[in-house]
Amino acid sequence: MADSRTSGEFSLEPVRFSRLSRRGVLLSLSGLQLTSAGIAVAAFVGTLYSVGAEALPWTSPIWGGGLAITWARIAGRPVVEWIPLVITWVLRQAGGQTVFKAKISRPRPAGTLALPGDAARLRQYDDPESGAVMVHDPHHATLTVGCDLLHPSFVLLDPAEQERRIQGWGRVLSTACRSGRIARLQVLERTIPDGGTALVDWWREHGVHDGSWVARVYGELIEQAGPSGERHVSSIALALDMRRAAQAIRRSGGGIRGAAAVLRQEMRTVEAALRAADLHPSPWYDAGSLAVDLRSAYDPAIAPTLERHREIGRSLATAGPVAVTESWGSLRTDSAYHSVLWVSEWPQASVYPGFMSPVILAGGIRRTVSITYEPVRTDRAARELRKRKVEHISDAAQRARMGQIEDAADSAELQDVLQQEADLLSGHGVLRYTGLISVSAPTMDELEAAVAQIQQAAIQSSMETRLLVSQQGQAFAAASLPLARKV
Structure with missing residues (x-):
């Protein structure tokens, strides 16, 4: 039989996610x-x-x-x-x-980020060699850098190209696993108001500026049409674990400079892996680019203005919000209300790549989809898998002695553990991944409607989402900011 890859009848390979463990200390409690x-x-x-x-x-x-x-x-x-x-x-x-107000009469110390909550401890380091701004978290001992990714729309590609890009992205994640020095890898896909910069630039370069009525009206239409749309932006953030890389940091001179040198090595490795996967990274964020992203996240109404006037809003000292009020299930910032959903259950059955299209392509909603990958060292992953396997077998034996019927969910979790162990022995890496969806809207009523629409889109994607209550501030920083934070 001819191979479908060579006969032109290419079919995508379905994928299956491991189930979220529901085991407890004893008998699922x-x-x-x-x-x-x-x-x-x-x-x-x-x-x-x-x-x-x-x-x-x-x-x-x-x-x-x-x-x-x-x-x-x-x-x-x-x-x-x-x-x-x-x-x-x-x-x-x-x-x-639960309430934050910027103290405008007392400027922030130099080198700090003007962010609320536990993100207030973050420090910036402008790397002189790469030109990138690196965000240092002294409490968690991480150093983070980010960039935008340019790529065609995945859902518009043919199956063969989709499969090739999936394999390329798998190699990117495998590179992160093999490094041993990466704490987290965060991928964000967000919708932002289109400031019309591309239209304005095109008209400025190719338009006929003869002062006629037609040219004047056409220019006004471009000025008004640009901000009414939205565009999708993909980005990636890379966090270096300074504890794991302590020896390499000492060899590179120690301190934040040594950590920056080690992070530059990881940046080059990840950048090469991204290019091999046909994902084209932009230059790594400098202080101005990161400031615009942070300001736009907390103040979405200003985003089109910052995009059209690229000389303003590029200081990290003033990039944070003016005021933040956190409630049980939402967050209010300068010009918007936000709610963060946690992907509590990924598809249980086999799904094809692109299964998240209903969420990604939901129109008219300002939202950010964040997936954070946490590589697990091979030796640690092997120990954890052995421990989980022993616990599953012990619990099954205990239930059998008590006369309880074996639960199908427990059996499925055990099969997931065995599959992960087999994949680890085959040379694959183990990653913990967390999915968050941040939804924003100008008013609370619009936010509730947008959250309901995203939840329905998640159901179409075979996912289960839950509102993260009592921790919206920290969850928003992890879901909306390209800083590879965790909840």
Whole structure:
């Protein structure tokens, strides 16, 4: 039989995602569930033996409530697991940590980024050799750099070209795994208001400027039509783990300069892998480019102006928001409301590349899709897979002794673990990936409508999304900023 690759009848290979592990400490119960269940059992048994069965109704609020919060669920999560979230949220509100206002009378220290929350600790380093701005996180010991990616629309390519590009992207991820010094690799695909710069530049170079009525009206139409559209921008951010690369940093001179030298090596490697995959990286972000991205994320209304007037808004010292107010399920910044969704479940069945098209191509919505890859060292991945396999087998044996029926979900998770172990032995890398979708709108009503539309688009993509409550500020920084942050 002739190969479909050579006969012109090319078919894409479907892919399948590993399931999110739902295992707990014991018998699929988390530590909090075991704690609440243990308190309930201790209260029941203690009452029964110390006072007698007649006192059980009096202590029923303790043992009954413990059992209820252990197994009852709200929005797919056990009630007991909501307790830490609520307590943390209340404490944050009491401490004023959900409101940020820029102190314009007290400028930020030189070299810092004017961002709210835990991103306030970030520092900038302008690399003299590459011209890129590198963002240093002293707490997590990372050094991050980013750039835009130029590529044709994936959904418009023929199957053979799609398959070739998929294999090329796989080699990019494999390069990140083999490095051993990369903390995270973040890919963002976002829609931004089109400032009409391309139209204006074309008219300026090719238009007939003779002062006629036709030329004047045509120029006015271009000025008005540009900002009414939107365009898609893809970017990638690379974070160096300074702890893993400590030895190489010392060999390169130590300190932030040595870390920058090591990061430049990773930048060249990733850039070569991207070009081999027919992804054309732009020059790495300098301070001005990064400032425009940060400002546009928190203040979307100013984005067209910053694009059309490229000499303003290019200072990182003023790129942050003027004010931020975080609520339970949303975030309000300078000119927009935002909500961040977490991709809690990727497609369970085999899907073809491009399955996220309903989300990516959702029109009329300002949104950012962020996928963060965290490479796992081979030795550590092997230990974790062995541990998970032993836990699955032990839990299966425990359920068999208790007479419980084997759950199909547990069996599927075990098969995923075995497949990952086989892939690791075959030379493939292991990555942890997190998907976030940030949705923005000018008003709260428009935001709710946009979030509902994105959730429906995710359902069409065979994905499950959940609103990240009580942590929208941190989630927004991870989902919308090209800084390879994590929640």
